Amino acid sequence: MDDKKWIPLYKKNKDAIWIRAKLTNGEEVNYDDHSGWRDLKNYCETNKLFFEELYLQFKSHQVELNTDGVGGIYIVRSIKGSLSSGANQHYYTVGLVKGSKVFKQMFLTPELIIDKEYEDEISECFTEAIIYDKTKKN
DSSP: OOHHHHHHHHOOTTTTTEEEEETTOOOOEEEEEEEHHHHHHHHHHHOOEEEEEEEEETTTTEEEEEOOOOOOEEEEEEEEETTTTTTTEEEEEEEEEEETTTEEEETTTTTEEEEEOOOOOOOSSSSGGGEOOOSOOO
């Protein structure tokens, strides 16, 4: 991906967790807010696009999300709280859709360190957070 296009955006919001992607049409997108994921879902579905490359990034720390052989990608913001400590942990939960399962990783933010990994049934996920690969011919 071309960091030259991203750097000016980054300089406007250096504390953001970025969702960065290169789509199957070659277009590169950079979102500093999770709400951009919903817009990207609509754009990909309308234009039958998917991801060639996909990353989460905080400052210079970049995590590549492998999109090879998946039926879709799931990204939501999550929070885990504790009544006894009063402390909350914030996450980006990323899932790879394979068949009827979503293989999830919870990335602690802003560090983007994997804290937990598990699998869910697709029916247990927020459907509005899944971008399906519509480029495949059936």
